[in-house]
Amino acid sequence: MQTLRFPARFDYLDEIREFVGNSARQNGFDGKDVYNIQLAADEAASNIIEHAYKGKADGEIQISCGLEAERFAVVLVDYGKSFNPSHAPLPNLSADLAKRRIGGLGIFLIYKLMDEVYYQSNPDKSNTLTLVKRRA
Amino acid sequence: MEITHQEFKRCDLFKLIGRIDSATAPQFAKALEKAVGSGKYKLVLDMSELEYMSSAGFRALLAAQRAAKKYNRGEVTLASMPDRIHEAFDLAGFTELFKIFDDPLQAVGHF
Numbered sequence: 001m002q003t004l005r006f007p008a009r010f011d012y013l014d015e016i017r018e019f020v021g022n023s024a025r026q027n028g029f030d031g032k033d034v035y036n037i038q039l040a041a042d043e044a045a046s047n048i049i050e051h052a053y054k055g056k057a058d059g060e061i062q063i064s065c066g067l068e069a070e071r072f073a074v075v076l077v078d079y080g081k082s083f084n085p086s087h088a089p090l091p092n093l094s095a096d097l098a099k100r101r102i103g104g105l106g107i108f109l110i111y112k113l114m115d116e117v118y119y120q121s122n123p124d125k126s127n128t129l130t131l132v133k134r135r136a
Numbered sequence: 137m138e139i140t141h142q143e144f145k146r147c148d149l150f151k152l153i154g155r156i157d158s159a160t161a162p163q164f165a166k167a168l169e170k171a172v173g174s175g176k177y178k179l180v181l182d183m184s185e186l187e188y189m190s191s192a193g194f195r196a197l198l199a200a201q202r203a204a205k206k207y208n209r210g211e212v213t214l215a216s217m218p219d220r221i222h223e224a225f226d227l228a229g230f231t232e233l234f235k236i237f238d239d240p241l242q243a244v245g246h247f
Contacts, residue, residue, distance in 0.1 A: 010159035017157075017188075035188075035220040042190050046158040093229030097202060105228055107189040112227045 001066035001075075003068040006058030008049045008078065016045050020065055020074055020077050027067040028135060040131050042083075043106035052080030052127060067135070071116075074131045082121035085110065085129065139167050147210075147247040151238055153185040161192035168200035168212075177210025178247045182240040184216035194228055201233060211235070214217035215243040 004019055006012045028130040045061055053059035062077040078112045088107045092100070111117055116132035137160040139155040148171060156164050171179060179200070183189075197212065204210045213238040217225065225231055237243035 002209075007232075010157070013157045013159055014155070032220060032223075039190060039224055042157055045194065046190065049158070070169070076201065089230065097198075097233055099181060100198060100233070102195050102198060105194060109191055109228060 001064045003062060003069075005060055005062045005063040006045075007117065008053045008056070008061050008080070010046070013042055015044060015059075016063060017042055019063065023065040024072060024133075027072055029133070033045060033133065036113045037072070037133055038046075040059045040110045040133075041076070042073075043110050044076050044129055044131060047083070047085070047106055048076060048078045048080065048127075049072065050051075050128075051083045052078045052079070056080070059084075070135045072133045073105045073136060076131075077126050078129075079126050082123065084119050084121065085117065108120065137163060138219060139164070144151055144244050144247075147180055148176045148242060149180045151180060151182040151185065155185065155188040156193035156196075157188065157190045158192040161190075161196050164193060164198065165196035169203070172203045174198060177204045178212070179204060179212045180215055180240055180243040180247075181212065182215050182243075183218060183221065186218060186221060189221045189224070191228065194225065194230055195229070198233065206226075206227075208217070213237060213243045213246060215240040 014065045017038040021034050021038045024037045048061055064075045085107045088104045091104050091108050114131045115134045118130040138155055140151045142149040202211050202214045215233045
């Protein structure tokens with residue numbers, strides 16, 4: 001597993017996607033899977049910045065990624081407010097334009113794009129979100 | 137992210153270049169709000185040079201579509217959407233909310 005730490009700011013999303021994408025590529029994923037893994041990691045990091053840190057300027061996200069037993073994992077650790085993504089309300093995909101809710105879309109995409117999603121919270125310490133893509 | 141603008145008789149064409157994520161989506165949303173706010177309700181977004189779009193961009197599109205379609209005065213249409221963006225757009229259930237054309241001139245001709 002390779003690990004890097006990033007400031008919890010939207011202007012670091014480019015670097016987060018690059019880090020995760022390079023690791024996925026090195027581990028044999030093709031362009032389409034790389035894009036989807038990058039998108040899932042971006043949505044996860046964006047949620048951490050927006051909700052766990054609520055725009056707090058000095059937050060940090062630690063990201064590790066790598067392959068173990070044909071499973072590529074992206075592990076995001078934050079030290080902010082806990083937020084279990086499995087408790088997020090799902091967007092109503094059949095609602096028309098006027099009623100379509102805007103929240104929850106990122107988390108919904110994470111579940112669609114990845115094969116497994118785990119969340120673990122140690123209150124007042126850290127939160128760990130693990131995203132897994134299986135290698136076909 | 138960069139946006140270029142071209143005015144047509146019946147609609148306005150915006151070309152989106154680069155990446156739209158949580159960092160750049162506010163700039164994208166602002167450009168769309170500005171267009172609708174100045175009375176441009178028929179918009180074509182050319183995505184041929186868009187490399188990446190996260191849900192932050194999808195949300196901006198949804199808000200713009202709502203504003204443009206108000207009182208049946210217009211709509212936001214999309215053109216040349218790259219496959220990878222299209223796939224995520226589909227997963228998010230957004231495909232049915234927009235007309236998506238193969239190329240920008242076809243979309244311009246639709247208005």
